[in-house]
Amino acid sequence: EADIYQTPRYLVIGTGKKITLECSQTMGHDKMYWYQQDPGMELHLIHYSYGVNSTEKGDLSSESTVSRIRTEHFPLTLESARPSHTSQYLCASSARDRGPRYQDTIYFGEGSWLTVV
Amino acid sequence: AQSVTQLDSHVSVSEGTPVLLRCNYSSSYSPSLFWYVQHPNKGLQLLLKYTSAATLVKGINGFEAEFKKSETSFHLTKPSAHMSDAAEYFCVVRFFGNEKLTFGTGTRLTIIP
16 A cells, blocks of 8 residues: 555534645655545545646646645645535545556545535 | 446445446547545545556455456456445546546445345
């Protein structure tokens, strides 16, 4: 298994609060991702990064922002949380396997469950 | 259009019997195919992946999947289900020239004692 860590695992916060979800990986992977998953639903890509100082928005529009100042760290921030942000957020990173990049394996963290009340 | 379809949202099998979770994809390009498992309140764990080296792929925990190009399928199987296999399973595809993962909607596997 890959070493990718997310904190906090569970968080309940009030509306309007600022929250940062932390994600770190110790494998030197260049690519990192944030996915959002509502209970019982499929995953949606909200942000990704190809390396330091690179960030891109994913397929699902999100009010969150990300930064990539260090290779191993890819935090996600919500400036003003709302109940609609209640969801599970999964961080992932991509190993550089042999062969073309579309065959690279993506490893996931255990997720951060956010509840906004 | 490129897509992945998991044909069953819920599968129930008795402990000790075979498991079959079905996945089909549509694409004009060469795919990479993955199966991930998600246990309650956990992240996704890679079970296995297909990258064109061999059509029958063996994964962890006794699972395997066979890539059938003529049927555009990548079904996941296990000869004998164990209680610990109860989880949500996602078929995931990535296509040549597009690095983003496309997830199926998931199949919830229930094991009957």
